[in-house]
Amino acid sequence: MGQCPGCREWNTFVEETVSKSGKSDSVRMMGEEKKPVTLSGIPDETEIRMSSGIQELDRVLGGGIVNGSLVLVGGDPGIGKSTLLLQVCKNLVDQKRKVLYISGEESLGQIKMRAMRIGQFGDTLYLLCETNLNLIKKAIEQMKPEVVVIDSIQTMYQEEVSSAPGSVSQVREATGVFMQIAKGMNVTVFLVGHVTKEGVVAGPRVLEHMVDTVLYFEGDRHAVYRILRGVKNRFGSTNEIGVFEMRTEGLREVKNPSEFMLNGRPENASGSVVACSMEGTRPILMEIQALICQSNLGIPRRTAAGTDYNRVNLLLAVLEKRAGLHLSACDAYINIAGGIKMNEPAVDLGVVMAIVSSYKDKVIDDKTMVFGEIGLSGEVRAVSMAEQRILEAKKLGFKRVIYPKVCENIRIQKIEEIKLVGVSNIREAIKAIL
Numbered sequence: 001m002g003q004c005p006g007c008r009e010w011n012t013f014v015e016e017t018v019s020k021s022g023k024s025d026s027v028r029m030m031g032e033e034k035k036p037v038t039l040s041g042i043p044d045e046t047e048i049r050m051s052s053g054i055q056e057l058d059r060v061l062g063g064g065i066v067n068g069s070l071v072l073v074g075g076d077p078g079i080g081k082s083t084l085l086l087q088v089c090k091n092l093v094d095q096k097r098k099v100l101y102i103s104g105e106e107s108l109g110q111i112k113m114r115a116m117r118i119g120q121f122g123d124t125l126y127l128l129c130e131t132n133l134n135l136i137k138k139a140i141e142q143m144k145p146e147v148v149v150i151d152s153i154q155t156m157y158q159e160e161v162s163s164a165p166g167s168v169s170q171v172r173e174a175t176g177v178f179m180q181i182a183k184g185m186n187v188t189v190f191l192v193g194h195v196t197k198e199g200v201v202a203g204p205r206v207l208e209h210m211v212d213t214v215l216y217f218e219g220d221r222h223a224v225y226r227i228l229r230g231v232k233n234r235f236g237s238t239n240e241i242g243v244f245e246m247r248t249e250g251l252r253e254v255k256n257p258s259e260f261m262l263n264g265r266p267e268n269a270s271g272s273v274v275a276c277s278m279e280g281t282r283p284i285l286m287e288i289q290a291l292i293c294q295s296n297l298g299i300p301r302r303t304a305a306g307t308d309y310n311r312v313n314l315l316l317a318v319l320e321k322r323a324g325l326h327l328s329a330c331d332a333y334i335n336i337a338g339g340i341k342m343n344e345p346a347v348d349l350g351v352v353m354a355i356v357s358s359y360k361d362k363v364i365d366d367k368t369m370v371f372g373e374i375g376l377s378g379e380v381r382a383v384s385m386a387e388q389r390i391l392e393a394k395k396l397g398f399k400r401v402i403y404p405k406v407c408e409n410i411r412i413q414k415i416e417e418i419k420l421v422g423v424s425n426i427r428e429a430i431k432a433i434l
Helices: 055-061 081-094 108-118 133-143 168-185 206-210 257-261 309-322 345-360 386-395 405-409 426-433
Strands: 070-075 099-103 125-129 147-151 188-193 213-218 225-233 241-247 250-253 272-279 282-294 302-305 330-336 368-370 400-404 419-423
Touching: 055 213, 055 225, 055 241, 070 081, 070 168, 070 206, 081 099, 081 108, 081 125, 081 147, 081 188, 081 250, 099 133, 108 125, 125 133, 133 168, 147 168, 168 188, 168 206, 241 257, 257 282, 272 345, 272 386, 282 345, 282 386, 302 309, 309 330, 309 345, 309 426, 330 345, 345 368, 345 400, 345 426, 368 426, 386 400, 400 405, 400 426, 405 419, 419 426
Parallel strands: 070 188, 070 213, 099 125, 099 147, 147 188, 272 368, 302 330, 368 400, 400 419
Antiparallel strands: 213 225, 225 241, 241 250, 272 282, 282 330
16 A cells, blocks of 8 residues: 555555464463552662763763663764763773673674774673574573663564564564563663664654663764763653763763863954853853854845754844844854854853844953843843853853843852843843943
8 A cells, every 4th residue: 555544644554564472461461460559559669870981971871870771872873872882881891790782783893993992891791793683682691791782773673573674663673672681681771773864763753762761972973072962861861961072092071061162262253252051950151153244135144053043033133123233234144163052042142242242343251151041022031050150150260241130039149259240131231241
């Protein structure tokens, strides 16, 4: 059948083999009926965690690797998924833990070449090149490792399912097998997942529902930094990120991302300002750059790299209406330096200040940091965790912070050696900074 009668999409039908069990569930469950229990009748359990040896990864996972968990790591080709997991394997082996690395894409020789770049491995790391799920399950049952890495889930296949590896049926079946292994044998399983052109994990959406944790590795493969972001975590917060730098010997943790992002800032240049965004509990300072110039076109150009294009247009309209700047005849180019992407509303004030600085060709003091959300009437609105942002600015040597005046009442203690300037609208902000 070409078209699905339900969703009206073309070529979406997939053949699935239905396995028939010999006994019905009712017969199998006789004598072991499960009864409902009250919440207070369930014994308290605290998940047992082990350190991966990489603090940034432990932060994203919520404090370490949970025993018996199923973790999915997705990302673009060449971003560093296999390298990160091989480094985790090295750290776990150094802790005398038994680790099994199963690859369906590389030969043993290729894995060894990559491992030699990372460092010296112990004798408790075992490698297996196999894609047959039955053989993999048998190897895990015989070896009984503490951690298993599957690279990648799209290459695994079950002989009973007739469709090709990587298809919806095979991916769902393979994930189900590894979930049973993780929960039944208390083995931690890491799955590497390919992503589609849209940037989501290839295969059925149920794949992300079945696993305990979903991590995405982001960043331009040609840039030096990588960001590990949790989008689902049953054992911790999904707001945390981990920042890594790609090197020849593997991935290196970036303990202070703000300092890393601000490296190479220009001196005495207009259109440049430092803003602060929160990623979970971590404040990250970044440089926002703007270039405003007269347009030779009928419709001026608007370009935004690293932030939302529509949000930039909105802020340009607010400046035109509320601050009296004639930007309708100007090209506007906005960039967050370093290639990082930030969509938090708190960077609004930074974008606005960079635009005004470039438009008036006036330099903003390089020891000034700004943050705040801009409303359509030009007001500067409150943002969360204002005190943490100010303390981060102080730690990096900034002398002045422009922030929303309404945050003064929200538990901001007196902080020495830094001047705090509260503003209530963009006119006050422009007056305070230029």
